[in-house]
Amino acid sequence: MHTGGRLIAGSHNRNEFVLINAEENGRIKSVRELSGQICMICGDEIEVTVDGEPFVACNECAFPVCRPCYEYERKEGNQACPQCKTRYKRLKGSPRVEGDEEEDGDDDLDNEFDYDLDDMGQQAHSDSLFSGRLNTGRGSNTNISGANSEHGSPPLNPEIPLLTYGEEDPEISSDRHALIVPPYMNHGNRVHPMPYTDPSIPLQPRPMVPKKDIAVYGYGSVAWKDRMEEWKKRQSDKLQVVKHEGDNNDGSGSFGDDFDDPDLPMMDEGRQPLSRKLPIPSSKINPYRIIIVLRLVILGLFFHYRILHPVNDAYGLWLTSVICEIWFAVSWIMDQFPKWYPITRETYLDRLSLRYEKEGKPSQLASVDVFVSTVDPMKEPPLITANTVLSILAVDYPVDKVACYVSDDGAAMLTFEALSETSEFARKWVPFCKKYNIEPRAPEWYFGQKMDYLKNKVHPAFVRERRAMKRDYEEFKVRINSLVATAQKVPEDGWTMQDGTPWPGNDVRDHPGMIQVFLGHDGVRDVEGNELPRLVYVSREKRPGFDHHKKAGAMNSLVRAAAIITNAPYILNVDCDHYINNSKALREAMCFMMDPQLGKKICYVQFPQRFDGIDRHDRYSNRNVVFFDINMKGLDGLQGPIYVGTGCVFRRYALYGYDAPVKKKPPSKTCNCLPKWCCWCCGSRKKKNLNNKKDKKKKVKHSEASKQIHALENIEAGNEGAIVEKSSNLTQLKMEKRFGQSPVFVASTLLDNGGIPPGVSPASLLKEAIQVISCGYEDKTEWGKEVGWIYGSVTEDILTGFKMHCHGWRSVYCIPKRPAFKGSAPINLSDRLHQVLRWALGSVEIFFSKHCPIWYGYGGGLKLLERFSYINSVVYPWTSLPLIVYCTLPAICLLTGKFIVPEISNYASLVFMALFISIAATGILEMQWGGVGIDDWWRNEQFWVIGGASSHLFALFQGLLKVLAGVDTNFTVTSKAADDGEFSELYVFKWTSLLIPPMTLLIMNIVGVIVGVSDAINNGYDSWGPLFGRLFFALWVIIHLYPFLKGLLGKQDRMPTIVLVWSILLASILTLLWVRVNPFVSRDGPVLEICGLNCEDT
Secondary structure, rough: OOOOOOOEEEOOOOOOOEOOOOOOOOOOOHHHHHHEEEEEOOOOOOOOOOOOOEEEOOOOOOOOOOHHHHHHHHHHHOOOOOOOOOOOOOOOOOOOOOHHHHHOOOOOOHOOOOHHHHHHHHHHHHHHHHHHOOOOOOOOOOOHHHHHHHHHHHOOOOOOOOOOOOOOOOOOOOOEEEEEOOOOOOOOOOEOOOOOOOOOOOOOOOOOOOOOOHHOOOOOOHHHHHHHHHHHHHHHHHHHOOOOOOOOOOOOOOOHHHHHHOOOOOOOOOHOOEEEEEEOOOOHHHHHHHHHHHHHHHHHHHHHHHHHHHHHHHHHHHHHHHHHHHHHHHHHHHHHHHOOEEEEEEHHHHHHHHOOOOOOOOOOOOOOEEEEEOOOOOOHHHHHHHHHHHHHOOOOOOOOHEEEEEOOOOOOHHHHHHHHHHHHHHHHEEEEEEHHHHOOHHHHHHHHHHOOOOOOOOOOOHHHHHHHHHHHHHHHHHHHHHHHHHHHOOOOOOOOOOOOOOOOOOOOOOOEEEEEEEOOOOOOOOOHHHHHOOEEEEEEEEOOOOOOOHHHHHHHHHHHHHHOOOOOEEEEEEEEOOOEEOOOHHHHHHHHHHHOOOHHHHHHHHEEOOOOOOOOOOOOOOOHHHHHHHHHHHOOOOOOOOOOOOOEEEEEHHOOOOOOOOOOOOOOOEEEEEEEOHHHHHHHHHHHHHHHHHHHHHHHHHHHHHHHHHHHHHHHOOOOOOHHHHHHHHHHHHHHHHOOHHHHHHHHHOOOOOOOOOOOOHHHHHHHHHOOOOOOOOOOEOOOOEOOOOOOOHHHOOOOHHHHHOOEEEEOOOOOOOOOOOOOOOOOOHHHHHHHHHHHHHHHHHOOOOOOOOOOOOOOOOOOHHHHHHHHHHHHHHHHHHHHHHHHHHHHHHHOOOOOOOOOOOOHHHHHHHHHHHHHHHHHHHHHHHHHHHHHHHOOOOOOOOHHHHHHHHHHHHHHHHHHHOOOOOOOOOOOOOOOOOOOHHHHOOOOHHHHHHHHHHHHHHHHHHHHHHHHHHHHHHHHHHHHHHHHHHHHHHHHHHEEEEHHHOOOOOOHHHHHHHHHHHHHHHHHHHHHOOOOOOOOOOOOOOOOOOOOOO
């Protein structure tokens, strides 16, 4: 450290470091400039206390820790110094925590020196004189006379020499030395001259050179006050200190002189954690865990009884049912235990602003690239996509930090023209949203919401401007609808642009890459002259003979194109029908990503999916509330939620396939009670060698890319020579093999904080962007294998999140009070089943791939219970086989008169009742801590049976055909709801083969119930007892399929013809089967009995 000829004074143990300038009137610099030390936990500057001293947390080793981290470590951590492991003592101004009462003696630095009570009065008198002369108190300088009168001291002695600004005072004699008095009581270090020498004071004065004036040193002079005030002002610009209110003795509630009280907590909100975990209350979670354990025990007893008590006259039915029940039990375990540690989270947006948005300074919030993906404008209406884009452009975030990229994978000119219209309307819409702070900022849903739009609005011009904006939006809708009507009929020669140029995407399967920047920093401004976020249209190149990998390939093209143009360190991915419902959604995510303590290991922040336009009863469980409010909260307590394909903020660095940063472990403790050779004989060396081998394997497997980056960084730092040049070329080749042949993109991957690589001309950026979206760019690279969205499944979201978790990253589940995103869901039965079919097909593809979580990723960073969740997410389609068989058993039992359970005893009755009660109790407790209503829970149970009996079964067969026979299935885009009337799609019947299996099960069980009841009526009272179990079994299936039955019927006044035909056909087949079984007649012929009447006598 260069001192410039200045004196350095300090103490390593006390973390004191002072520069004394002999030339500039004692200029004292800030703590960081003086000592060069920052907090080793959060990286912020260590503040100076109110006494003018640097804050010292540990008196043993003086490990640099700021006060907020010290408070947090005492309250939430292990209460020990990270370096020397000494327990932190309570300092003045710190609240007590558990364990403080066990400390002996004083625990404050102010009591480091012992003073007699007799000497305290005289010292206080000297302090009062010093305060009155210099006016350097930490608050008002009142009560000076009070201090003097309290101690009975005379007024200020005029013979006391005054400290000056470097000019010698003739009244100062050489025998009066300046003393540095150690701190005591509620005062810090003070420097002032002693007016007299009193041998009764047990202090050891430290005299300065008598021949020099005190002001020459600049330490303890009157100028100290001015310098401290200037320093505090600079610090307040950096960090806004928030002081908690407290009542004075008079109960007035104002601060007053309480600012001088060191016991008053001084909390710096800008340096506090930006979020916190909120565990589920123990009163809710502990009974839930107890019930889970009890249910496991009951399951053991249940299978013990079932296996040891077979049904001899129906052995096949019994064995089939037991196999199905075992599968259901294993599936329940895989689904249940990842919910063992559910948590919720809370964010602090005000702290985020205090830390990264200082008044009068540019915002330090990180940039975000927002990706919107669309394919077919006929199934995904351009008006919906336009509303999503408008909500992004109007988000509550610095405009220079947001860029919106729209991926048009269908190369449709309709989408291009709609975006052009959207960019023009955004010039009016964005300033209107920000001026009046409206929510949501998607105009279709803002103007359509049924609520008082004047609530909390006080601006007199709001109503007038809202009416004008609504009129402008209606004109905008007309223009979009006109484009849609024009696009219905494609010209023979294809579409032509306004300048006469043929549209490059006329051939959807063979067209070049296209990029259009509609809005940007140097582009069009809004109507008020303000900048707008960047809006970019991207359509990747497509050529015959290339595998474009559907949505995953389009997302990877966006990752590369955005890295060339803006290269934001964070990426938000939304579907075209998921608009931003909460304008602060990006800030919510940044509370996790930019948290200096927790954010470094977070790969993505997942938001729950919420939907508009769903009927009140949610007949087909479109909201999926159980998954988003129960399962995802459980995963958040483990390693984080899975990625669900939309509403997710990614860390770009994690998308590049790098490992999560590894936390350095503290050195292991060694045993000093035994000699080293004893520990060596016990096998410590062998254990160490094994650990070293494991570490080497992990490093080779997971850290190859990280080594490449570090090597390239070292090369860029200025290493020279032939060896360095050879290493540079080798590393560059490895990076190009991983990321492709674009040097600009490779350079952008090395920028941790994003931004454009230095030395790149803006003119070459678009050329590079076109290159990285070409169809052959990914050849012989790791895109889709280790980098970006992972290929190999139509549900690329599960694979991508799974790979990140295997690299040691963790994810976060954020549920703001106002839903961050809202979208549209298919409320029609057929569309809903097709959507579930696509999800299940993706899971089957993952099951047969090398990335199957059953055997992939061991030795990485994936936790056990998190692996259970991923296994369950790819295995659940296989449950359709035992589910369909199990739902068929009731009808077979009713038609044949057999049953899967023998005549049960009292013990069996208790076991069955306990099992049903535990199932119900588990569901009730889940609804309680998850905040889910019983209607949503029951709809989820019903659709689990409907989807398992239809979509999951077809997905299983399609997946087997693709893997074994190579028969690929086309990706079907789910139709988005249009404005055709409220819930109009709910009653539309669309025939599909997915309806056949559940319809067959429904008719079979209905016919079985009719046959069983008829048999009981014919056979008399004794047959009703055995019938009860079979009827309960069949009614369980029918009740679960009831929403499917309502979907088949459509509206109440009609029934589709195809349903009527299938019903008659299946009913006829089952009736013939029943006649063939003939349960009313014994196979040995009719039984003849003597009636008891003597007919011959008559």
